[in-house]
Amino acid sequence: MTEKITEPSRQTPVLALADVLVVGGGPAGISAAIGAADAGASVIIAERYGFLGGIPAICNMEPSSWCRQKDTVMPGGVQALLEQKMLACGAAEKPLFEPSASYNYDTETLKFVIDELLEEHHITPIYHCLVTEPYMEDDSMKGVFTESKSGRQAILAKRVIDCTGDADIAAQCGAPFEKCSLGGDEKENMMYGTLIFGASNVNVPKVRENLKEHPEMLDRIRHEFISDGFSKARENHYPIPPHGFQNQIIFNRMTQGEVTAINRVRVPVDGNDVLSLTEAEILSRKEALDTLELLRRYEPGFEEACLRHFAAAVGIRETRRIVGDYQLTMEDITGERQFDDSVGVYPVCMDGPKICRAALTGAHFQIPYRIMLPQGIENLLVAGRPVSATKDATHTTRGVDFCMITGQAAGIASALSIQKKVPVRDISIDLLQKNLQQQGVQVF
Ligand SMILES: Cc1cc2nc3c(=O)[nH]c(=O)nc-3n(C[C@H](O)[C@H](O)[C@H](O)COP(=O)(O)OP(=O)(O)OC[C@H]3O[C@@H](n4cnc5c(N)ncnc54)[C@H](O)[C@@H]3O)c2cc1C
Numbered sequence: 317m318t319e320k321i322t323e324p325s326r327q328t329p330v331l332a333l334a335d336v337l338v339v340g341g342g343p344a345g346i347s348a349a350i351g352a353a354d355a356g357a358s359v360i361i362a363e364r365y366g367f368l369g370g371i372p373a374i375c376n377m378e379p380s381s382w383c384r385q386k387d388t389v390m391p392g393g394v395q396a397l398l399e400q401k402m403l404a405c406g407a408a409e410k411p412l413f414e415p416s417a418s419y420n421y422d423t424e425t426l427k428f429v430i431d432e433l434l435e436e437h438h439i440t441p442i443y444h445c446l447v448t449e450p451y452m453e454d455d456s457m458k459g460v461f462t463e464s465k466s467g468r469q470a471i472l473a474k475r476v477i478d479c480t481g482d483a484d485i486a487a488q489c490g491a492p493f494e495k496c497s498l499g500g501d502e503k504e505n506m507m508y509g510t511l512i513f514g515a516s517n518v519n520v521p522k523v524r525e526n527l528k529e530h531p532e533m534l535d536r537i538r539h540e541f542i543s544d545g546f547s548k549a550r551e552n553h554y555p556i557p558p559h560g561f562q563n564q565i566i567f568n569r570m571t572q573g574e575v576t577a578i579n580r581v582r583v584p585v586d587g588n589d590v591l592s593l594t595e596a597e598i599l600s601r602k603e604a605l606d607t608l609e610l611l612r613r614y615e616p617g618f619e620e621a622c623l624r625h626f627a628a629a630v631g632i633r634e635t636r637r638i639v640g641d642y643q644l645t646m647e648d649i650t651g652e653r654q655f656d657d658s659v660g661v662y663p664v665c666m667d668g669p670k671i672c673r674a675a676l677t678g679a680h681f682q683i684p685y686r687i688m689l690p691q692g693i694e695n696l697l698v699a700g701r702p703v704s705a706t707k708d709a710t711h712t713t714r715g716v717d718f719c720m721i722t723g724q725a726a727g728i729a730s731a732l733s734i735q736k737k738v739p740v741r742d743i744s745i746d747l748l749q750k751n752l753q754q755q756g757v758q759v760f
Contacts, residue, residue, distance in 0.1 A: 328461060330470045332442065334360040336730045337473035339447045339460060342370015343380070343716045344700025344723035345479035346430055347394040351727025352477075353437045355751055357734060359727075360471060361439055362462060364446040365628065367427040368434070370481065370700075372716065375631035376512045376577040378568045379411060380716035381418040382539045383665035388417065388675035391660040393757035395720045401429050411568055412527070413539045416674075420568040423577070442471070450476070450489045450696075457695040460485065475730035475740065476696050479723060482588055483636040483690075483702035491690035491698075492639040496707060498584045498592075503707060507633035507669065509585035511600030514624035515575045515608060523570065523617035538672045540566050545615030554613065557606035559583050559599060565607070574624055580607050587632035596630045633714060640704030641741070642686035649681050649712050657745045658682035659725035660757050662718050668711030682760070683718070685745065688726050694739055697726040721757065728752060 336352040338345045341363035349361045361368070371377050381399075384390065399419060402408035407425035411418060434441055444464050451459040451470055459472035478485040487493055496506040526544070527533055533542045542564045549556060556562055559582055566579040581603045585596035604626060611618040647653075649664055660683050663675035687704040688697045700719040701710075712718065728751045733740045736747075749759045 328468055328470050330472055331462065331466070332360055332440070333472045334358045334440070335473065335734050336475045336477065336727065337362065337460065337471055338477045338479055338727070339485055340370070340479035340481060341368030341430075341441070342479060342481055342700060342719065343372065344481075344719040345370065346433065347720040347723030348477045348479055348699050348727035349434065349439045350394050350397075350437050351724035351755060352731045353439050353727070354755055355728045355731035357731035359439045360442060360473070361434070362442045362445045362447050362460070362471060364444070366443045368430040368441065369423065369426050371631055372421060373423050373427050374629050375510070375627045376423045376514065377631065378420040378423055378577050379418055379539060380421060382411070382416070383663065383667065383674045383715065384416065384418040385674055385676050386415060386417050387678045388663045389661055389678050389680040389758070391662055391717065391721045391758050393660065393721060393724045393752070393755055395717045396756060398429070398433065401433060402426065405429055409569065411539065413534055413536050416536075416539070422569070447480070447485065450485050452489060455692060455694055457489065457693065474695065474734050477723070477726045477730060478696060478698045478702075479700050481632065481635070481701045483638050483698055486638050486690045486693065486696060486698050486702070487636055489690070489693045489696060491693050491696070493636040493702070494639060494707075495636045496634065498586055506586065506635070508582035509587070509596050509600070509630045509632050510579055510583070511581050511597070511604055511630045512577045512579050512627040513604040513608070514577055515611070515618065515621040516573055516624040517620045517622045518570070518573055518575050519617040519619070520570045520573060523575070526616040537674050539568070540564050543611070543615055545611055545618070548614040549610050552614070554610065557603050557610065559603040560607060576624070578607070583630065585630060585632065587635045593630065600630050601626060634701075634710060636702050637710065638690045638698050638702055638704050640687050640691065640698070641689040642684050642704060644684065644687050644703070644705040644709050644713060646706065646708040649709060652679055652681045655682045655684035657685040658759050659685050659748065659752055660721035660759055662712070662721065665715070666711040667715065671711055683721055685725060685729065685748065688722055689741055697730060697740055699723040699726040724755065724757060725752060728755065
């Protein structure tokens with residue numbers, strides 16, 4: 317549809333004011349909020365759903381640090397803080413995939429733990445609040461417009477951090493970005509979306525028994541569960557549902573009688589397009605139920621399995637990436653590059669459709685501050701999945717822990733730029749690095 321209408325102009329009520337506004341409460345957003353608050357700023361975090369946590373909480377994505385092994389160099393900071401809290405609540409457990417040094421989170425308790433973290437750090441959350449547009453004066457961000465059950469309102473802030481996962485705000489400001497297409501070639505194709513779902517009434521001891529007998533079913537590098545049900549289905553000429561892995565499912569946690577998050581569905585989806593998202597949700601639910609039927613027929617332990625739940629929404633792996641003051645490349649990652657404006661270290665690991673590398677050694681690179689600075693816009697930082705990186709580098713930069721470090725750095729940078737009365741581009745890198753270290757981040 318290309319038809320357009322003109323909206324009448326109107327007066328918009330201001331809902332709230334803060335030093336720093338964080339838009340989107342995923343891994344990057346919560347880290348940005350904590351980073352800014354701990355550096356002395358008043359902080360609001362606006363989130364479109366009724367809880368924080370982003371993909372891990374929306375999509376029941378349990379293994380945030382799946383790549384982590386014994387020798388992995390981790391960045392620390394909010395990621396480590398959250399992990400301690402989850403462990404203290406009994407909501408983090410070791411995965412099936414020994415010798416991984418990661419934890420799987422109970423993604424429902426995660427929502428509660430993040431509420432508590434926010435309260436402890438004096439951050440104001442605003443839930444059920446979709447941020448729709450930037451409010452700008454010339455090239456400078458002054459706040460945002462929101463839509464919610466309260467109608468259209470504005471939130472004003474001295475600095476805004478776009479943690480929407482999609483660079484929604486930066487794109488609306490006119491900042492340059494790159495985005496792959498659906499159905500392009502391998503290099504240019506946007507990654508598939510996934511609706512995770514859970515199964516109840518599973519005979520968990522039988523699943524464990526089968527795993528013991530067939531240890532080859534656990535792919536220790538990819539953390540995938542190679543299901544023998546798929547080969548049995550194939551032998552019996554049972555049609556494998558087409559929109560997902562053809563030989564395996566991924567799951568990480570089993571409770572009594574439940575496999576809490578099954579990751580198999582792969583659907584084409586443009587996460588910036590409401591009609592594409594609608595199609596993806598509908599297609600995914602069918603695919604998930606067809607998967608469950610296959611498991612019921614052919615996977616030992618799943619004979620009586622029932623649908624436990626669908627995740628709250630289809631999970632989006634990739635949309636926009638800003639073109640920032642620097643673009644991180646795969647060569648920077650594999651070459652373990654160091655940067656003068658490092659905001660944290662990150663292990664050399666990757667997770668893409670054709671590439672998978674866990675952090676089996678201590679190899680690591682440094683993350684430059686400039687990947688968070690959108691070109692041509694003042695008072696705005698972008699953290700998380702859409703930071704400035706080449707397509708192939710996103711197999712590393714989309715990792716939850718990577719997103720958290722960029723968030724924490726953007727939060728501190730915003731607070732410092734207000735205190736020092738300088739644009740975010742002109743803050744002292746030395747001061748930023750010192751603040752990051754004080755907040756427990758390994759910068760070098
Ligand atoms: C199915 C799936 C499995 C994955 N598995 C792994 C894995 O095993 N390990 C790993 O490290 N990574 C994994 N990832 C990748 C990882 O989850 C994401 O890259 C990461 O969560 C991105 O963090 P983020 O904070 O940038 O964005 P998100 O997690 O997407 O969070 C963005 C937040 O912003 C909110 N938001 C968006 N737009 C607006 C708006 N306009 N107004 C208000 N709020 C808004 C969203 O609701 C959301 O809460 C997986 C991703 C998917 C989809």
